[in-house]
Amino acid sequence: MKFLDDKGYLLRNGVGERLFYEHAEGMPIVDYHCHISPREIYENRRFANITEVWLGGDHYKWRLMRANGVDERYITGDAPDREKFQKWAETLGRCVGNPVFEWSHLELKRFFGYDGVLNADTAQQVWDLTDEALSRDAFSCRELVLRSNVRVICTTDDPADSFEWHRKIAADPSFDVSVVPAMRPDAALRIERSGEFGAYVDRLARVTEVPIATFADLKRAISRRYDVAAELGCRASDHALNYVMYAPATTELIEDIFERGRAGEPLSEREVMQYKTAFMQFVAGECVRLDWAMQLHFGCRRDNNRAMFAKLGPDAGYDCISNYAPAGQLADFLNSIQETSGLPKTILYSLNPADNMVIDTVMGCFQEAPVTGKLQNGSAWWFNDSELGMRDQLTTLANEGVLGNFVGMLTDSRSFLSYPRNEYFRRVLCGLLGEWVEQGKYPDDEMLLGQLVRDISYNNAVRYFGFDLDEE
Known part of the structure; x- marks a missing residue:
């Protein structure tokens, strides 16, 4: 086969080719999690090389x-x-x-x-x-987005951010793509980072004009910023965790931990987990209140090369997969939310592909009407952004859940050239479905298969996040 052959690349057989070219290829993109800059979009940045x-x-x-x-x-x-x-x-x-x-x-x-x-x-x-x-x-940035047939971009934003560039893009009628914030309050979660945590709380207090002396004050300040983000079209939060923890504690104990953490006093590992559990329970409730999807990224061990971390900082290529993601704590955390605020729409992403079966079976314990596919096993990401990783995630989800409700691909990227990753994913999806048809596992019914492909490529994300877009 010719290198990156337009006809057969990743598509396996004639069924896969038909599904891709007649149903998947032309579908728009909802990039519901990425790291590109809203400022660069507004200013329509041009790249020197x-x-x-x-x-x-x-x-x-x-x-x-x-x-x-x-x-x-x-x-x-x-x-x-x-x-x-x-x-x-x-x-x-x-x-x-x-x-x-x-x-x-x-x-x-x-x-x-x-x-x-x-x-x-x-x-x-x-x-x-x-x-x-x-x-x-x-x-230019905008033209690259438009050429890629992108309808929505959800950037990654801290509650203390100004949202200046989102406001300016929304007020610009010349760019017909929704660029909306997605909340990532990780700085408010990382109480173990002593001085850094205290400085962040001070910054949040200034931005919100809410004096923050207690954990209750912190929650009130974040709620205020979440309301602002919601007015700008935010439909999701996102959280980077080592693993989904569950270490319950009393309100009084959490307030004590917060006070000491803000003051830069040392905390035990147990106390850190108790604070993080309480914080995540709070933001889950906020997602319920605002009808947002809560995205939990876990299974990553970060900044392993300490010398290079000291030199370059985070996100420089020194992270790896973690093999510690206790299913019991994940289930107990979800159950604790269910018993208080009720579960929001939740997407679970583990960087460890060995967790796919665990995620799919835990999800099955909490699915409920009226939301279709309320809990999702998120798209294969980072080290799993490959045919092998995608096929494993799709196959396990199909075996243990309802593949047709999957919300599909995201870029998780910082590059405006990354949108062909959606093509890559759609080719893998169509190739896998074509393979199952060829093996007699599913009927060669183009109406059923075509609708399923269009839904996973685009429509499911439109419905799940509640974007004001027409389905296709």
């Missing part, structure tokens, strides 16, 4: 370059952009079997029309091609 748009902040690529023996100067350092790109090209040519190899070439093909292979020998050719293209208006 392919290094700027492709390598800045992309720890997927950074990890591969380090594994290829590239000096840090060419990764996060001060080397010229052309030299950084050369080192990336030299690395990519050796990454056979890695999904980043496929994503990168899909992006080059879809945005720049490049059908070749990027490696050490072709780096100059690709640099010149992309340099010329990026100088044109069609490659």
Whole structure:
């Protein structure tokens, strides 16, 4: 088969090809979790070169370059952009079997029309091609979003953020894409970070004009910012956890822990977990109040290389999968919310693919009307953004739940060139369904299959998050 063959790539057979080209390919995108900048969208940023748009902040690529023996100067350092790109090209040519190899070439093909292979020998050719293209208006941030058929972008925002850029985008009639905040109050959760935590609480107090002396005050301040985000179209929160914990405590004890944590006093591991449990129970209740979806990302062990963390900070490519995600605490946490505020719509993402079956079976304990697919096993993400990871997540969900209700793919990206990942996912989905049809596991009924593909690609997310969009 030809490299990235438009007809057969990842699609397995004729059924998969038909499902993709007649039902999945043209569907719009709801990017309900990403890390792109609303400011860059409002200002319609233009990129000076392919290094700027492709390598800045992309720890997927950074990890591969380090594994290829590239000096840090060419990764996060001060080397010229052309030299950084050369080192990336030299690395990519050796990454056979890695999904980043496929994503990168899909992006080059879809945005720049490049059908070749990027490696050490072709780096100059690709640099010149992309340099010329990026100088044109069609490659500004907004145009890249529009060309990708994106209808909604949910950015990742702290409650203390100003939301300035969301307001400006919403007031601009020239850009017909909804760019809405999604709340990520992780800084208010990380009470173990002593001085950092206290400084954040002070900042939140200033932004909200709510004096924060107690945990009750903190909750009131966050509720106020959540209301502002809701007015701007927010439909979800997102939370980065090592694991979903459950360590209940009395109101009095949580207030004591908060007071000592804000003052920078040391806390025991148990006390930290008790505070985090109480905080997460609170934000779950807020999601119920506002009819938001609560997204829980867990199963990650972060910042393992302490020397490089001290040098570069977080999100620099030094995280790994954690194999500790206790099912009992996850179930008890969900049950505690069910017994108090009631469960919000909840999406569970574990970075450890071994947790898929656990997630799917725990979800089955809490599904309920009237929300279809109220609990979701989130899209395969980060280290699982591959055909193998996606097929495993989809297959396990199909075995233990209702695949047709799945809300589909998100980019989780910082790059405006990342939207071909949705194509990659849709090809994997259609290829898997075509394979099941070929094996006699599902009828070759295009009406049923086509609707299922359209729903997973787009419609389910529109319904689940409650976006004011027409289904297709």
